[in-house]
Amino acid sequence: MNKALKSEHEKLSANHQKLIDATIESIAQRGLGDTTIAHVSSLAGVSQGYAHFRFKSKENLLISSLQFLSNEYMDSWNKIFDDKKLTPIDQLINIIENDFHPRIASRKKIAVWFSFYSEVKFIPAYQSICQDQDQIYFEQFKKVLSDLIKDYNKEDLNADEISETYLALVDGLWQKILFDRKNYSNEFCKKLIYNYFKNIFPNLSFKK
């Protein structure tokens, strides 16, 4: 790829990304119901026609925004397992830290996730984008937990159920962050999660 082509491509990607960022921004600012192509385009600094030209339809722009968040999350998740030498306990800590990292669990981004949860018509789109990934996260989380259970001789614990509980808890806490109730800082969420695991593994230290 020569320089001119590369710069061309970067410009292309830039506007594509600008529109996705603007969509996320708009959903967070005014909700899905009042998010219009006109507003998104204006936020992105491109013409309304261009947004359509680029994404074919409003629905596709929304779905692309979900896809972006999904990819972003997947990347951050995979990074955790890049380091093969991590102990199960450190893996667990890294997962929790990642799930409530401001880049992942910002109100802006959570707003988009919940927009997809809130409109039944998006459920098929959500499933086609996230279902397989969600299954992978579940399996990998269960693996971490199983290792931890083995390491600490707590074989009476059910890795499956604890994993389900953790994943549900993350979603529930994200929702509290979105609603912006008192105390629901990301730090507070992590504290609740750590407390949950401290109860399960009383002898474990979750010091980072």
Added chain:
Amino acid sequence: MNKALKSEHEKLSANHQKLIDATIESIAQRGLGDTTIAHVSSLAGVSQGYAHFRFKSKENLLISSLQFLSNEYMDSWNKIFDDKKLTPIDQLINIIENDFHPRIASRKKIAVWFSFYSEVKFIPAYQSICQDQDQIYFEQFKKVLSDLIKDYNKEDLNADEISETYLALVDGLWQKILFDRKNYSNEFCKKLIYNYFKNIFPNLSFKK
């Protein structure tokens, strides 16, 4: 009130409730964004003009529907505390049973709750219905938990944090029910919740 007037009033109320039921049905079927007065009226079997005449505006119909759901939940919640002789442990059990009772935690109603949740930040009326109530539930739940902690001499437990965790967990599990992932029957959800509390109160029996 004479008989004629009463029957008149009942008819009035009947149409009122028909429209609210139809609104909930519509939101569950097609989402908030695609819920139109035309569709709701048609589901309710009344004219579009009448829906307006009765609720003044679409927003007011939506608010009334949310209020209805909120009242329904509140009624079921309050019933738990009607019996003054219940022990804290039975109160906790009743809360959990109620939160995952099919009448409360049906996919239809969960879909509607999530629809409103996602707009809560932008519509003050939703905020006062959802969040103010949430605060009340939080306080009452914390009271139950505090009693439990005291009864079982577990004063090192933090009622505040456990309450937050419980409420987050309920929302997280409701979402799993909505998205219909494997295993997420209401019974399975309750099992996860009970496991959570068994870990916190190891000596406690959660037999109903």
Added chain:
Amino acid sequence: MNKALKSEHEKLSANHQKLIDATIESIAQRGLGDTTIAHVSSLAGVSQGYAHFRFKSKENLLISSLQFLSNEYMDSWNKIFDDKKLTPIDQLINIIENDFHPRIASRKKIAVWFSFYSEVKFIPAYQSICQDQDQIYFEQFKKVLSDLIKDYNKEDLNADEISETYLALVDGLWQKILFDRKNYSNEFCKKLIYNYFKNIFPNLSFKK
């Protein structure tokens, strides 16, 4: 139907018909390409939204206009055969007179017919509306012609082929009327048609 309801219905039909008339008018005035809902609504004196409310889509409004013309033609055609005592020659004359009657073969209405001929996407719609009718016209015309052939002992003539020729000729002449070339008055068209039949039935008098 009481008076109020009837007047209501007439008003309804009136606007429906106004829009169809306006569509025909617009196609004749500016062609299919420049016929917009905005212009049609304005011609009809109703709002743009109403045109959509009434006809669901632009395409459906266009198709409804074709349907109207098709019905109108069918009615005029059927009237010819109401009188059971007509001789074949009078039936033939009546068919020709009808096909070039100003109410049927006006440039305004021909413009609509040709709009449907001109857009391949309308061919399915045309066929579903007109195909069966066209077959009926063909059969009935052939019957008239067969009677005529029998009456005048011209059994060597092929009723089938003459009927096809007649129907093609009508369409071809309608097109000439539409293009408004010199001499193509409806009277001139009829003269050409009569000449065609005089050649086939030299001893026949086509005096009305």
Added chain:
Amino acid sequence: MNKALKSEHEKLSANHQKLIDATIESIAQRGLGDTTIAHVSSLAGVSQGYAHFRFKSKENLLISSLQFLSNEYMDSWNKIFDDKKLTPIDQLINIIENDFHPRIASRKKIAVWFSFYSEVKFIPAYQSICQDQDQIYFEQFKKVLSDLIKDYNKEDLNADEISETYLALVDGLWQKILFDRKNYSNEFCKKLIYNYFKNIFPNLSFKK
């Protein structure tokens, strides 16, 4: 013109013709209304920008395409009169054979002609291409017919009216081909035309 320039010019012409062919293809496939520069360019295998660069405007591309069809027909027509020794009867036969030759009277090209026909009234450029040519064909056809009438001593026949009838009949039959009604093969059309002339000139042989 040197070799390089010539090849350059051929490439230029090639793209020019590709776009015209694609335009005709597109109109036949989806109609004039749904023919877009984007689709035409894509069919032609060139960029959208290039189509504009080459034809300045969409209207000009359409006009050029109509002009191409018109020239093609004119060329085929003129070839008939190249041979100065043809008898009038052979000229007539050649005209008929040409008008229903598959290269001229294919459904694809008929569809395109009808698309332009329907807009002829509104676009002066179409008018000058279609209607002015039509006048020439009419005059030349009348000349052939007049010669035929003279040769066969049928001076009571009206060359003018027969010519008009023939031209109308061709258009009417083309339309039947377009709509693909039963029996309307090009051969069947020719048979109907020949029958028409056999009736007018009973002693004539139309053997090719």
Added chain:
DNA sequence: AATGAATGAGCTTTCATTCAT
């Protein structure tokens, strides 16, 4: 009390056209 025809503001979408490269 209840209807439903009619409105119009505002949305999504389309597409010929432009222009920097």
Added chain:
DNA sequence: TATGAATGAAAGCTCATTCAT
């Protein structure tokens, strides 16, 4: 010569709302 990203005007369409009945 040829590209394709980007524009913006104008189209089709939706829908809460109004209002005469």
